[in-house]
Amino acid sequence: MEQFLADIERRALVMAELATHDREEALDIVQDAMLAFARHYGDRPRASWPALFHRILQNRIRDWHRRRARRGRWWMRLWAGADDTAEAPDPIQRVADPNGRLPEEVLMGEDDQARLLAALERLPPRQQQAFLLRVWEGLDTEQTARAMGCSTGSVKTHLSRAMQTLRAELES
Amino acid sequence: MIDDESLQQRARAALDARAETLDGATRSRLRQARAQALARARRPVATTPRPRWAVALAAVLLLAVALVWQQQAGRLAPEAVEDLEVLASSDDLELYQDLDFYLWLDESDPNRNEPEPGRT
Incomplete structure (x- = not known):
């Protein structure tokens, strides 16, 4: 189970980030999906894990889109305004990748x-x-x-x- | 014109590169999320007693409202009765929403006769 999640977690994050355009939201979605998967489906046959995990992940992404749609455009603009005054990103976020880039x-x-x-x-x-x-x-x-x-x-x-x-x- | 195979290869390369170049803080948070998920999975499920009397009461109230409405409206569609049964059930609504998916899983599951985890 641990190896499966370790193998899939980065790709899951990229998928969630492509869908939400937001790293923090994507991290929350992936964490939520991993919790649900490990909690309820760990003893399922190994071959069914990828489809199960992605089902959960896609459901979480779909839920995110629904919540976002409900908040409405005016609310998104409000948040966008708040982001402008947000603090600068954590310097740790700027740590270079293993290839030095x-x-x-x-x-x-x-x-x-x-x-x-x-x-x-x-x-x-x-x-x-x-x-x-x-x-x-x-x-x-x-x-x-x-x-x-x-x-x-x-x-x-x-x-x-x-x-x-x-x-x-x-x-x- | 870019053929399908070439396009897919390029997309895979770009996506792999993005996944491999995640910053240290993000990778660390993913590790923490994974550890948390595994730790919770190992922990025995907390069995909070279900307020069955409350569910039963809600079901009775719902049915009473439905019956009154039926008398007033003159008829009640069969689908509405099915929906009421689902709503009054103590099972997780997600189970009903994803019923088709679980049926498919059971078909492809060699241990299909074993009880489903987390659904006791």
Whole structure:
């Protein structure tokens, strides 16, 4: 269980961060998903863990989107205003990666990757989920459908549209 | 034109790079979250007694309201009765929301006859 979570936690964070555009929110979502998974599904067969974990993670992300929609646009603007006066980021956040580069430097040096990630971030939530689960996590269509709570046909449609959008972004 | 395989490879590389270059503070918080999740999973589940009388009372009240409404409205749709049963149940609502998913899991679970964890 520990090894499974250690293997998946960074990718889960990136997924949540692409969906929420917010590191803190993403950390909360991943922590919540890990707690629920470890608490209720640890004794399930190992082969079912990825689909189960992603089901929980995607549910948490979906809940986040719902809460955000409920808060409404005016509330988001209020928060955005509050962020402007927020304290500077913790210096620890600026610790360099093991390769000696800051994330910003990595992105600046690799325009192609940065453009791709930015395009991924802008994808509609369902297309983003389908792309990440199928292409990055390697779940098959049925597992992805189960994790997303939709039909396999919807997964194929979302994935196809995501590919079209990303291709257009890279070729533009 | 970028073909599918090339696009997917590039996306995987970009995503892997992002996951691998997370800062130390974030990685530390992920480790803490993982440790917390595992510690809670090992801890025996606290069995707080369910206020079954309260659930039963709520169910009776709901049914009473439904019956009064039925008499006034003249009819009650069968779906509404099913919904009332779900709402009055002491089971977790999430179980009903994800019923299809759990059925699929049970189909693919070799230990399907064992009781479901956390749902005692």
